[in-house]
Amino acid sequence: MPFELDIGLVSRAGRAPHNEDFAAVQPADDHTRVVAAIADGVSAGGRGREAAQTSVASLVRDFFCTPATWEPTVALDRLIGAQNAWLHGINRRRQPAYGLTTLTALVLSGQSFTLAHVGDTRAYLLRQGQLEQLTDDHVMGGTDFAHRLSRALGLEDRIAIDYRQGEVLPGDVFVLLSDGVHNVLTPRQIARRVGEAGGAQSLAEHLADAAWQQGSRDNLTALVVRVQGVQDATLDDITRQAQALPPLPLLQPGSVIDGLHVEALVADSGVYRVYRVYRVHDGRSGRRYALKTLHTQRAHDREEWAALAHEAWVARHLQTGPAAPHLVRVHTLAEVALAATAVPGESALPQPVPSPSASASASASASASPSAFYLLYDWVDGETLAQWLARRHRPAVVQVVSLAQQAARILGSLHRQGVVHRDVKPANLLCGPDGVLRLLDLGVALTGREPAAVRALHAGTASYVNPEQWDDPPAPADAGSDLFALGVTLYQLLTGRLPYGEVIAYQRGRYWRDPVPPSRHNPQVPIWLDAIVLKAVARSPAQRFETAEELLLALERGAARPLALPAPSPLSVRDPALGWKLACLFSALLNAVLVYWLLFLPR
Structure with a gap:
């Protein structure tokens, strides 16, 4: 399932003579990944606009040319590092400098986001009414140097990039702003306008208008990405979520974990005891599930965690295909909660749970987060x-x-x-x-x-x-x-x-x-x-x-x-050692003849 996004973008010169900001958004062809970036060019050399535009354009254009096996941080690091080396090489040869630029890039993939940041452009996340600043400004300390950059693309031959990753939920709003906007608007004002505005484009225009009205003398750029629906979880998402959770301790019949009542331990795999499987039932719906988790002896082995996360990803990947009726369906805890809400008190054999809507999924994700790492499969008698x-x-x-x-x-x-x-x-x-x-x-x-x-x-x-x-x-x-x-x-x-x-x-x-x-x-x-x-x-x-x-x-x-x-x-194929066996037999017979000749025949 591709992303469902509402995107808004405004970039104005404001009271400055030239607009040296640049921003762009580029989705993948199948809309399963999205890149958004904003840059603020530094105009000391008069070429800040070109630096900002080439940095953003090259990033959003080339990101989807990188191998799909690369982590987003790896792809961003390679691309931003190459752009920085190119800018720095030009700045070193030209006087005055060609141009410097800040850069903040957002990548949405699966159910997670990756943020790369250099300079003093900012990224905010509004989730359930709470606004969080995701980036730190790279500026020199003190009042006199409040707007002097300590990091920028093209400033040095090597660039240190700040990265941040996290989960994406339906209803999240990402706001990327240049300093002409965030320097005059407080986080409270930004959060209030996000709540008041309707669509993403309207919100971006509201933020630029508000900064203008409050006397901003810099360029005004606002990029808004409102998440309406997220993609199915990728393997990276599931692995990241798994490694953020604690291991599940040994459970006894009668124990309760996240509203699931343990009935019995039904499997304890092998000599090395990698996995345990419990039969559990949901206290709200009465439905039975098979709970699979790592054995306590292997709970601190991160390779085993990654393997179990891979199993969860494969199971979810296959449960929408033609083999789905012949595979046991895997569930998230949020889907279990939604199923309990949809059919209260039902205790029959569990049926496949339909995909929840975006808003219901967000509510369930918020209210039904697992307290430990485990997989939940349908329990099927037989x-x-x-x-x-x-x-x-x-x-x-x-x-x-x-x-x-x-x-x-x-x-x-x-x-x-x-x-x-x-x-x-x-x-x-x-x-x-x-x-x-x-x-x-x-x-x-x-x-x-x-x-x-x-x-x-x-x-x-x-x-x-x-x-x-x-x-x-x-x-x-x-x-x-x-x-x-x-x-x-x-x-x-x-x-x-x-x-x-x-x-x-x-x-x-x-x-x-x-x-x-x-x-x-x-x-x-x-x-x-x-x-x-x-x-x-x-x-x-x-x-x-x-x-x-x-x-x-x-x-x-x-x-x-x-x-x-x-x-x-053939016998030679069924017994690869046949040739050696025949050679040994011939040698034994020859030795027997020689012994007989030496002992019994006249000389």
């Missing part, structure tokens, strides 16, 4: 396929094929959106009471935006990891890794066994033999399904399905268009 296997429940072949088709559709949707799950297994496939298969746990998913620690992790459950990930060096996980894991899951559902046997965690898998056809263990499995399963779990990537859509098509065609059974692998 059983995982691992629970089926644990109680030795072997589903009918028709049901297994239906589940495999749903899983292939889910993975196909994820892969088309550039997401690799990396941990497909029965424990992460939940069959709900509505018969819909859901894929759980996006904690180690790859998106291209995942933290480096997540990318470097040899993720997945060992018995479901494709053979090439055990190579040295290991092949990176990709969409084929998910399809291999799904094939192993399908084999296990049909036979109750793993195609290559149990692989011990953190040890190299052994793929020395071809899997036994599932029909050998389960006579109800038809031959056409044998071919599909064996192709899915083939040891060679070239023999497997290339895409989830190819696997789905084979399952839908079934016996109508059966696949050929894969040819058995």
Whole structure:
């Protein structure tokens, strides 16, 4: 969802002979990022206007040419630093100086803002009636030097830039002013006029008019950005919000956290205990949720925080796509509060919560801020396929094929959106009471935006990891890794066994033999399904399905268009050490002949 902004801009010469201020606003083509900047040229050399205009124009023009992977502070630092070096180089060669300028730049991205500031232009934020000055003036101290700049673009070869970042909420008003306006208007007067004015353009004109009426003798420039609706949270937003929150302590049944009542601890992951999952219910609506948080032993590991924040971002990114019905929906605490308001007293299975309006979202964000870092997922009753296997429940072949088709559709949707799950297994496939298969746990998913620690992790459950990930060096996980894991899951559902046997965690898998056809263990499995399963779990990537859509098509065609059974692998392929074994056998036989010749044959 793009930003919804109301923008106003006024720049006048006022009582000064020339207007040396310059301001501009530039949105991205998709309106998901916006850059606004204001500059006040210094006229000692007579070229302050050119310095201000080139600084603002180059910034708003070039910002969207920087790589999308750069943080806003990195992009601003590179661009402003380059402009400063250019201005300083000209000023050093020309006398009098070409020009100096102040600069205040605002970047809105996702649900956060980034402010870069040099000089004595100012930025204010009006939020819920409270006006906050976001910048500090870079001027020399003392009455005599009150308007002498201590920092400006072009003044020195290197520039120190002040940065500030924060959250953006609907209803926020950002006001950027030159010193001709803010030197004569008090913060109280600015806040009062923001409250009185209607649109952003009207507010900008009111501020310039008020400064004129109060005798300002400088240029009058006001740039107003009123936020009416914010974009969906970016990964940077979620990570920043997560790292600003404290860790969640160990919870006991009966504990209450942010209005959520803990019913039970339902999962405590693995030996290293990275995550805990609780079943909780909202005291206002009675709805159940799954609360996922870091284990207390890992709560101070910032890489784990970034990984959990990445999971939240992936879950929200996918819940509006075609795979949404097959994924468990993640909620913010504000959405939980809105759901409780919309359906008071409801205790049925939670349904997807519609996106709130801008004003409702702002109110909920203000009143429902989490006290610690955790994720809230819908709680869905049902059983995982691992629970089926644990109680030795072997589903009918028709049901297994239906589940495999749903899983292939889910993975196909994820892969088309550039997401690799990396941990497909029965424990992460939940069959709900509505018969819909859901894929759980996006904690180690790859998106291209995942933290480096997540990318470097040899993720997945060992018995479901494709053979090439055990190579040295290991092949990176990709969409084929998910399809291999799904094939192993399908084999296990049909036979109750793993195609290559149990692989011990953190040890190299052994793929020395071809899997036994599932029909050998389960006579109800038809031959056409044998071919599909064996192709899915083939040891060679070239023999497997290339895409989830190819696997789905084979399952839908079934016996109508059966696949050929894969040819058995040669012995030399099944046993790479065969040559060494034969050499050892030949050496042993030769030694035996030599011993016999030395001991028993006449000389």
